[in-house]
Amino acid sequence: MLGGIFPIHEGVSNLLNRTYVDEFTCTGLQVRMLANALSMIYTIEQINNSTLLQGIKLGYEIYDSCSNALKAVQATLRLLPEILAINNSSQCNGTEVIPSVKAVIGEVFSENSIAIGRILSSYFIPQISGASSADILGSEERYASFMRTIPRDYYQTKAIMDLIKTFGWNWIGIIISDDEYGHSALDLLGSLFKNNGICTAFSRTIPSSATHRSLQNRLNNVISDVKTSTAEVVISFANGPVMAELFKEVIRQNVSKTWIASEGWIDSNIVASVEDIQKVGTIFGFGFANGLIPGIEDYLKNPFPFNDGATNEFLDEYKKVHFGCTEEYRAYLNCLNSNSTSCSVPLLEVDKSPLACKGEDVPLQNDDFFLHDLDIAYSTALAVTAIAQALRNIVCRNGTCDKELQVSPRKLLAELKKNKFTYNGESFNFNSSGEILRNYNLHNWHFTNNFVKKVTVGQYDTVHQIIKINQSLLVWNNVNSSIPFSNCTKTCKPGYFKKHSFISCCYDCIACANNTYSPMPDMTECYRCPDNQWASNGSSKCENKTFRYLEWDDPFAITLLTFASFGIVVLLLIGILFVKNSNTSTVKAAGGNYAYLLMASLLFSSASILLFLGKPNDLICQIRQPLYGISFTVTVNCILIKSILILIAFESARKGKRIGNFTRQRSVIVVAVLTGVQIVICVVWLIMKSPSSVTDNTIPQFIIVNCDEGSYIAFGIILGYTGLLALTCFLLAYKGRKLPEKYNEARCITFSMLVYMFVWILFIPVYKNSRGVYLPAVQIVAILASVYGVIGCHLLPACYVILSKPTDIATTRSSTIQFFTAKIRNFSITRYNSTVPKSPC
Incomplete structure (x- = not known):
């Protein structure tokens, strides 16, 4: 049995006022994460239908964390009833507990992986994430059983730093989510920037959840800093729903910058669906270089039939969200039918099928909406395959698998760490930090008629740490359609002086005040004019003052x-x-x-x-x-x-x-x-x-x-x-x-x-x-x-x-x-x- 914990919903609405401790009301279905869970199911079914584990079938039990650490912990405890039972028993004799769930796939968000990682590591139960990239999860002492099918954030931040150096920038703003994922990235960027002469114009935090009650106030404060800063380039480590809220406010306040996205939202359809998203400026960032999952497209087009009367409540909700007809969406369709040019789809209706509101009997076959959000699905498929092949190495000998053999989580973990596995003809292995060094693709968002096309314009090789960019494919969505200037160490012209910030490599050019001047570039102070001379704001020399009195010709x-x-x-x-x-x-x-x-x-x-x-x-x-x-x-x-x-x-x-x-x-x-x-x-x-x-x-x-x-x-x-x-x-x-x-x-x-x-x-x-x-x-x-x-x-x-x-x-x-x-x-x-x-x- 494999466990799965995925943030299928984007938040919990009653976190502080729920009646019972386990009564969470989850809101905001995330199709991208549902596709991730379906990828796990599909991969398990493919393994069960293969000869990889002869006579052994893998089962799965999947829970929704609702993008919340508390809910993720609750789901973890439900996956491990044997551990709870032995902890509550007074007859514990030190015998190793072998739970029915041998490994857990998930979580996506680093904050949630950290929360459940401590529990799973206590019992050496393997945890493989396809998206949690925070560096702290690589600590073997803290998270002994945590592994991931992606590289840790160091490589992503190194890629971002190399990207910045490629364009000659050294004055950068940073926005992070207020969680371990964001703070870990900020620490890494700070260390890399310091060693490479890059300065941080500002660094601000935003809530990690789009349902946070102080989200709007904090977003306004952050955007105020973005507006007033001279930095034209802003790096953002956050998730899609929160970035969508941030960009709505950015658009409202008419702010345009160059945004470097983390893998947490570069492929997010929620962000891409924000109305007038092109007004935020240029967007590009790094996402994982994903391979193909054979056959998954056909599977995701018709995932609804289940054998033996089984149901999937997430798919039922998906049908309601995707095909259900609401008054807001009906009004949107009426607007389209009126040939109006100002129709905008409601944000909550961006996941609607074109067949919604077309009739009562909507065919569910050949629905390709899941195919737009498969960025994490490949990582999940690798995680399931790694566990399956590790199990085969333990229970199978000479083509025969022992169904009765009890596999302890500790033994499975050891096998995972040393085992090389293959998927779709490509070989993979976990390094000493429990990660797979996959490459990053550099994506650039192209905006055409309110449609976002995510174009791959480069790649970062994590092994050799080399970035390659095809600049002819880059589209700069700014006034000049050119590379923006975002440097903090620009030359101060005469009439200005350098004002150093708390970071030694950076300074601002401040205009000399009235009656002061600076005759040469890059001066550190302005000289005061003599009493009989004056200078206006930002002058490079003093002018003689004119004597004024009540003249005869006045x-x-x-x-x-x-x-x-x-x-x-x-x-x-x-x-x-x-x-x-x-x-x-x-x-x-x-x-x-x-x-x-x-x-x-x-x-x-x-x-x-x-x-x-x-x-x-x-x-x-x-x-x-x-x-x-x-x-x-x-x-x-x-x-x-x-x-x-x-x-x-x-x-x-x-x-x-x-x-x-x-x-x-x-x-x-x-x-x-x-x-x-x-x-x-x-x-x-x-x-x-x-x-x-x-x-x-x-x-x-x-x-x-x-x-x-x-x-x-x-x-x-x-x-x-x-x-x-x-x-x-x-x-x-x-x-x-x-x-x-x-x-x-x-x-x-x-x-x-x-x-x-x-x-x-x-x-x-x-x-x-x-x-x-x-x-x-x-x-x-x-x-x-x-x-x-x-x-x-x-x-x-x-x-x-x-x-x-x-x-x-x-x-x-x-x-x-x-x-x-x-x-x-x-x-x-x-x-x-x-x-x-x-x-x-």
């Missing part, structure tokens, strides 16, 4: 200059007008000599704007703020004196008292003292911490040249002092707001001071939060607003009066205060219209 500067020039011209014209009419009552009412001082100070304030334009130096920085501060302080002082005179005159007229000479004589001293205070503040500022020109190198490409005010406290004191004087003017003018209706000087002063205070209060936060070239423009605007406020409220109303009364008779040389007093008294007593026109202020 459109905004021209606009400000225009306003300043216009103000200066207006002041000069007003001055000329005042000089020509100096003896008129209007000029005297405007302040007399103080009006000329006010206009002069406004001219200096306007002229100070010129110092805020152009490239500043230390001298300009030291002059411009004091010049404006002192000149406009004089302006405000003149207005302050005027406010005092108006208020005194009004009070004198109202009370009928004569005004003394004290205010008139002392007003000049008041102006001088108040202005002197501002001068002292400026001198102290210049002595203690004077302004200077500074450069700002923090902006790429430019050096911003501005004035550093030295002490912003002193700067604030200058502005604050002028503001205090303006506030005093405002309060005095406000107190005189009840002057006669036709005398509006106090109202003009009130309005002009409000304008000044509003402008400079707004100036503070704007100036504080401004940077760069246009910082001086903020103060220019404030200065212009202040100057124009004084011109508009104090000088233009007087001009209006002068121009509208050209025949005004010159007054006597009485003082200004006396003139104000007489005028106000006249308004307060007579209340009739004056001959002097009303001021427009």
Whole structure:
């Protein structure tokens, strides 16, 4: 009796929530694995029908592992009831147990073979796998009875490494299943890569089962790494169902790479049936070089009849899956009948026969679907043949076989290891590691009209470890239809530097950051540019920075200059007008000599704007703020004196008292003292911490040249002092707001001071939060607003009066205060219209 354990289903759906320990619900029939089991049955029947074991018939007992290690262990224990019985017995006397199952064929997946291998090796029961290739299974100490009809993964990884070297790649990504098969391959690849100058761009694990509950999240993480990696070539050691799920997500995220497949999925129809599989890029990989199994095609076309009423529940399920008509598949057929070009077969229906949904009585003969998945069947046939011929060597002598001879598993194992056997005219033997060194075929997937054709384009000789590739047959499914570039040690051009990874042979080319450069290829660092130079990202040299400041030809500067020039011209014209009419009552009412001082100070304030334009130096920085501060302080002082005179005159007229000479004589001293205070503040500022020109190198490409005010406290004191004087003017003018209706000087002063205070209060936060070239423009605007406020409220109303009364008779040389007093008294007593026109202020 031979036992068989195959992953006929792709997973267990109730692994964690099953009611009973042995109640597994298996899902996803795998036709490829069913064909493998049928190959075992067929080979046994062929042996039984031959003269190999005269008078002895081989039996078989086959279990489905459902691609799960727990289920595989359960199946193993069911194959060996004698061992379970002796272990449960209290009368064990050390007698060797001879189970009815002499050897086990399977498993396919290395993870499952490892799980059952420990049990079988404990009792020296031969286990022969036709697909488990993990290197760890070659350990005789751990898996003494494990054998395989294929080479171990070392040869496959060596073939992959030689393939990579053939195309000159050395920057490779690796994806493995999270099991012993994947981790063993990763270790082998790491060792081979290290010794051959090949670097691993990334290595990621994915679940070994397509039904794993965290599969989607882990796939998304892996694909994210694949997308961001510069490696164009990705090696994958995993099984078909999991790779199908991976590729569906790869297609959804529009990722295209060159994929090197392991033997675990290179021949998988499940992967080939994924919709739009051609979008993943180029696929090629190594599969075992299989020979022919004589007669199996005819057998697999009609495997359904059984003698003596025997049944095969796997074939019954296959009939249901393959020929059964489902609503999804019927909809697919309807889509085809509608001549639509966008019909896609549902993934669960890829195993459907073209005869499905064609009628109730579907003929089961000549069904060739099994013939598409015979990659492991040949390995299984070799395993059965090896056991049969080993048994013959034990029980048969001189053409006669002893039916009664009890063959122990240990004796069969010893015979298998030393025996050479033949199959279909070819000789085979297990080497000291219990494996058969068969060659690999290199397959390349060709995509034509959503159909995958697996073309053999090369071969790897495991004995001599030589790879041969017919590159004329290779199809590169990429944009350029050419060999992709996947190197980690590419030359870094000037403007980049090498950033070594944790693997010494690899580095990335990183662009030099802003203000750094690398003048030569393959530099290990970037040099910083001098402060007066700059470089953009990825530069090979530095460029001189451009000095930036508020230039004279800047459109905004021209606009400000225009306003300043216009103000200066207006002041000069007003001055000329005042000089020509100096003896008129209007000029005297405007302040007399103080009006000329006010206009002069406004001219200096306007002229100070010129110092805020152009490239500043230390001298300009030291002059411009004091010049404006002192000149406009004089302006405000003149207005302050005027406010005092108006208020005194009004009070004198109202009370009928004569005004003394004290205010008139002392007003000049008041102006001088108040202005002197501002001068002292400026001198102290210049002595203690004077302004200077500074450069700002923090902006790429430019050096911003501005004035550093030295002490912003002193700067604030200058502005604050002028503001205090303006506030005093405002309060005095406000107190005189009840002057006669036709005398509006106090109202003009009130309005002009409000304008000044509003402008400079707004100036503070704007100036504080401004940077760069246009910082001086903020103060220019404030200065212009202040100057124009004084011109508009104090000088233009007087001009209006002068121009509208050209025949005004010159007054006597009485003082200004006396003139104000007489005028106000006249308004307060007579209340009739004056001959002097009303001021427009």
